[in-house]
Amino acid sequence: MTSAASPHITGGLNPLVISGRVDAERVELTPRGELVHGCAETLAKTLAELPHTITRVDLDMRGVHFMDTAGLQFLNVLGDYGRQRSLTVTTRNWNGQPRRILELAGLDTSDPIRSAGHDAAAVPAPDLGSSVVSLERAERLHVLQEEVEQLRQAIVSRPVIDQARGILMATHGCTSDEAWHILRETSQLSNTKLREVAAAVTASAEPNGPPPPPELRTALQRALIHRRDERGRGKS
Known part of the structure; x- marks a missing residue:
């Protein structure tokens, strides 16, 4: 069955x-x-x-x-x-x-x-009355829904992020972990969502693909330099 x-x-x-x-x-x-x-x-x-x-x-x-x-x-x-x-x-x-x-x-x-x-x-329909129990349940549901949404976004974003990591590894000779840190640091420096950074990197690798926006290019260069410096310090 x-x-x-x-x-x-x-x-x-x-x-x-x-x-x-x-x-x-x-x-x-x-x-x-x-x-x-x-x-x-x-x-x-x-x-x-x-x-x-x-x-x-x-x-x-x-x-x-x-x-x-x-x-x-x-x-x-x-x-x-x-x-x-x-x-x-x-x-x-x-x-x-x-x-x-x-x-x-x-x-x-x-x-x-x-x-x-x-x-x-x-739980999806808690009674939002004045009782401590119902308020606690509502807060618990809110946390649950936020975590689920974050996980959904991670699932949706994973393919393009994996592609961007592969491009950085091939282009700059870095490891998978280093590529991940470069993407995250670029996201933080440019105040851009990680998925958008990954999408820009992936698009720029296509034949005649558009280069990343100037603020992203600058942040990416800084992240690459930072990662090279850290690698150099690790070897010294």
């Missing part, structure tokens, strides 16, 4: 696929991909197809490498399924960024279903 989210739902990045194995009265589900918009619907479809004779559902989450607040809705669907049918439901092997999101949401990473209770997984 396998269920998958449509690419248009997840933006085509890495749609969620849930495979499963039935062993007597127990089902083990293995989600792979991203817990983003549409993941709760994919899970609900998978759960609706399970045999009515099962008494336990276990999810192995090691194949999930990215999660935003939609992942909390995924947990809510799973928790509701267990309560409505009086089943045991568990999730295990949360790693990397999804584990960090659970921590930010205040959930137990070893058993987020139990720690979420009935309503806690629905």
